[in-house]
Structures are given as C-alpha cells and as structure tokens.
Amino acid sequence: MEHFTPYSSLAGGIVIGLSATLLLLSGRIAGISGIFGGLLPAKSGDILWRALFVAGLVVGAALFPVLGGNLSFLNINPYGFQETSHLILLIVAGLLVGMGTTIGSGCTSGHGICGIGRLSVRSITATIAFMVVAVITVFVVRTATGG
C-alpha cells in the first residue's frame, strides 16, 4: 500500500462533491458521460453549457500542477504493456467505456457520485455492476500478464 493517499483523495472527492452540488444548483446532474455524450451530435441550444463544462474539466486539471500540485504519480500504462499493444488496449477500452456509459446511462460520476447521492436504486445497481466487472477485469489482466 505504498501508494495510498487518503488525504488528497478524500480532499479531491470533496471538491468533486462540491462541483456536483454547484451544478445541481443550476438544475443539472454532473454525469460526465451524459454531458459529453450530449455533444455527440450537438443539438442547438444545448451546446454551450456542455462545452463549457468539458472545457472546465481540462482547465481544472491543468490548474492543479500550476497551483503547486504534484503529478509525479501519473501512470498511464499501469499494466506495463508494450507501446503498440497499450494503444490498442486503450482504443478497445475507450470504445467499451463510450458504449457502456451510453447504454447504461452513466459512469462513475453520474451513477457513483450523483446517483448514489440521490439514493437512486438504478445508480446503486449500476455502480455495483461496473465495480464488480472492473475488479474481475483487472484480476484477469493481471493474471494473464503475470503481474
């Protein structure tokens, strides 16, 4: 557990909760797959707030190191795949994440933070389902790659 970061993770989670709170004060749910998916394709009159939110995500993440945050922990290829294999893995993963969040109406933020925040039975069910499958997936990949 040498990488355990309880304080910054808890603080980050609280900031995410505050973000979702702020957005709900304007009537909207901070479900990122839904906000981003609504831009594909974009409908007139429903573009600006979505684009601003997504741009905000990038700005907020960029601000972190600017304000002195340490990003040395960033590890994009945790399984240690060779470059080409990793790129293919990310394409497959991206397709699955896009399809799954669209078909299942939400992701970690929409179901996990906002939906559970509303005690939605659908969101609690979806969160358990994607967590369980993700844990099994990691176990299988770890086993297959001998990690």
Added chain:
Amino acid sequence: MRNIIALLSGILFGFGLALSGMVSPGKVIGFLDLTGNWDPSLAFVMGGGLIVTLVSFRLILKRSQPLFGGSFSLPNRKDIDTRLVAGAALFGLGWGLGGLCPGPALSSLAYGNIKIFVFVIAMAVGILIGKAITGGFSKQNETPAPSPS
C-alpha cells in the same frame, strides 16, 4: 448565469479529479486490484464526494426550482433493466482495461498525452455506437423507451 455555473463546476471537477489521483490509470487499477497490491485511495474519493452530495442534494432538491434558474433535469426511472446492468458491465470492462473513465480521460487531456487523446476519440466513437444501438439519437439519458424520429 447557468453557463458560468457549468464552467465553474467543470473546473472544480477537473481539479478534484487531479487532486484525488483519479487522473492516473495506475491509481484506478491499483484500487481495482483487490487481490494484488491494493490501494484503497479511490474509496476515499467516492466517500468524499458522497459525504457532500448525500447532504447537499437532499437540501437542493427540496426546492421546487434550482437556485440559479432553469428546472431540475433529473433521471426519473426506478426500474432495473437489462440495459442498465449490461451497459454498466461493458463500462466496467473498459474501465478495468484502460483505467480511465470519462471524467479523468477528458480532464487529463490537459497533460498533453497523445494516448489519452486516442482514448477520448475511441470513447466518442463508442458513445455514437451506443446511441445507434439504443436508438438514442432522438433523446437524452434515462428517458424511457426511445421513439423513432
């Protein structure tokens, strides 16, 4: 005003994801790797988020209208269907493979890695495929049975 709120909310969210460590697939996989060198950090991210939303959402939704105008656009379904669970399972599979979910993927475009960019493009294609499968081009999330348009 609601557009400014969306921008501020996005900035907070992206900053929170970076601070929490969730922008790193290594951190995510470390959390999901229960039988390996388990890193429980991400439980603290979700816990931190839920401490806030479990209280604030209850207070906010007591009002009939949002403070900053507009109306509440909330999912209203209560039933558990195959689509919900199958979609969540597909998402879990992709999340476990890449260690990236939509928020951290979009946020970490800030760090200029081409692989993240490729992931986001693939995710966008996946969303379009998902909409084609569910007939979702005519509706938003969580509305009941799609109607052809």
